Amino acid sequence: MTDWITRNVWLVPATPIVAALLILGFGKHARRAATGVAILGQIAALIVSTCAFVPTLHSHEFRAFENFTWFTFGEQSLRIGFVLDPLAAAMMVMITLVGLCIFVFSLGYMADDKNFSRFFAYLSFFSGAMLGVVVANSLLLLFVFWELVGLASYLLIGFWIERPSAAAAAKKAFITTRIGDMGFFLGILWLYHQSGTLLFYDGGHGCLENVALLGASSTFIALLIFCGAAGKSGQFPLHVWLPDAMEGPTPVSALIHAATMVAAGVFLVARVYPIFSAGAVNGVTSSLIVVVWIGVVTGLMAALIAVAQSDIKRILAYSTVSQLGLMMVSLGVGGVAAGIMHLLAHGFFKALLFLGAGSVIHGLHHEQDIRKMGGLRKLMPVTFATYAVGMLALSGVPFFFSGGWTKEEVLHATSHWPSSHVPYFLLLLGVVLTALYMTRQVMYVFFGSSRAGSDHHAHESPSVMTVPLIILALCAIGLSIFLTPAWPWLESYLLGHEAHIDAHLLLQPMILVSLVLVGAGIGLGFWLYRRAGEVDPLQQKVPAVYRFLENKMWIDEIYEHTILALAAFASRVSDWMDRYIWDGLVRVIGGIGQIFGALTKGADEGVINAGVDETTVGARGVGRAMSRLHSGQIQIYLGVIALGMLALFLFYAWLT
Secondary structure (H helix, E strand, O other), X not given: OHHHHHHOOOHHHHHHHHHHHHHHHHOOOOHHHHHHHHHHHHHHHHHHHHHHHHHHOOOOOOOEEEEEEEEEEOOEEEEEEEEEOHHHHHHHHHHHXXXXXXXXXXXXXXXXXXXXXXXXXXXXXXXXXXXXXXXXXXXXHHHHHHHHHHHHHXXXXXXXXOOHHHHHHHHHXXXXXXXXXXXXXHHHHHHHHHHOOOEOOXXXXXXXXXXXXXXXXXXXXXXXHHHHHHHHOOOOOOOOHHHHHHHOOHHHHHHHHHHOHHHHHHHHHHHOHHHHOOOOEOOEOHHHHHHHHHHHHHHHHHHHHHOOOOEHHHHHHHHHHHHHHHHHHHHHOOOHHHHHHHHHHHHHHHHHHHHHHHHHHHHOOOOOEHHHOOOOOOOOHHHHHHHHHHHHHHHOOOOOOHHHHHHHHHHHHHHOOOOOOHHHHHHHHHHHHHHHHHHHHHHHHHOOOOOOOHHHOOOXXXXXXXXXXXXXXXXXXXXXXXXXXXXXXXXXXXXXXXXOOOHHXXXXXXHHHHHHHHHHHHHHHHHHHOOOOOOOXXXXXXXXXXXXXXXHHHHHHHHHHOHHHHHHHHHHHHHHHHHHHHHHHHHHHHHHHHHHHHHOOOOOHHHHHHHHHHHHHHHHHHHHHHHHHOXXXXXXXXXXXXXXXXXXXXXXXXXX
């Protein structure tokens, strides 16, 4: 059974993708069939992921992979494959379990949507693409699934395409991440040029098994790969798409910001970490220094902006950006296990918070401004209790919540970075800010009296929405039980070598530093917002600073007046060149042709004109036929892609 699982780990991403294609074939009216196929596909992926997870527990150095030749060109052959190791196994279980909770929650949240079936097709496609990123044993195959994740995010963020803001957010996400992906693709080409392979593991011949061959190029390759990671994981300066992704339905926000898309960048850096650490001196390289400082800037900037936001989902979005920065810092300082453990814990409690926000929005009939809420803890008790668990886990309350343990290990790793202690102290400031803005949000939403009459129509969400909240809350608490005594074992499990951690060195700063800082943030938030009205107390005390943070530090405006303005100017220049230079040149050439035609006019003119007419008619007919295929219906495009993939697979099977 173990051998079969390791050889067929590709079934984990294949199952949700097949489910998505089936749902698109059902049509929009087969609602019950669509939900059944989507949820059954996710359950099947979870079962296979769990079965694949079990054999990785037998040894710290477990790794199994299956490689095969995709195609050959000349004397070169391009090989791809799938890998199962502790990193992939842990990520698969988290993605499938969190994804299943989001799928079930969507049954209630999207019940009245006219495109209900299509929504579940997109969810399944998104889940399968992300699982493909996790199990890929080739950087090229990872990049293929990486781009499919980008396509799925575009479809889901812009799901309510009739809203101009949703369409704009989808385009912004797609274009911004493509900027990072261009660097990623160049890094792939450079890596292939230097190593001759894109396989991670290949019996001693993979690119991660021979990083010494890269030499000084490893720094530039790592930085180019990091461009892709920065785009997907919302790192500065490519973070601007992520808060705007809130225009999609709330389950989409939970899927993107918790377990899938934003996790891809952190996972990528962890997967190719040997390239980042090649030639390290005391665990420090130039590429890792860049990762650390980008993570610090991202984490602190997003935490500050979150303090002044009023949209319940946008606060959580900036919180995600901040936590991703924290994970990048952990990877950069060498705490790979700490960063991945925080990523896994974050997947559960951030999904809980987003789904909890969705429950609040549903209960208030789509109100999202926290300043118009209040007093919901009595009207929505299940939502309040589970949301409080997520808030405490995200704030880093130690001992009883998973986020407290993983955040403490990240701080522990950062405090021992030999290059500088500044990131450590800035992360401590981030701990206080996180506790502050999460307390602010909870006080506005659940405590005090209602604002704008929000309690007159508030109601608890149905059980199909609250049960996933309870499950995720139990996971956020339960993980703390497993994390508490098992830090050395988890680090050994994820990294494949023995790890020894002095509990005294961890518990002392946890009690003296983290507990004090988290308590300070929660206490300050409670004191400031215990009687808060529709005008924020910080806005009254420091209006200029509050306005600066409320407007997201005007980063979007800076981009609009620099990069976007330059692009618009370049487009106008190109338009002028096209109208008055290139068209003029074409007219001159056409005039010369007419003169030449007049000189050669003779008896064969009728034959020539007949041939031209027949060619014109044929071209128009082909154009009409092609235009019918380009109908704008995504299910037709996905169907053609599926048929093409099937044809390539059959062709490969026939060759072998």
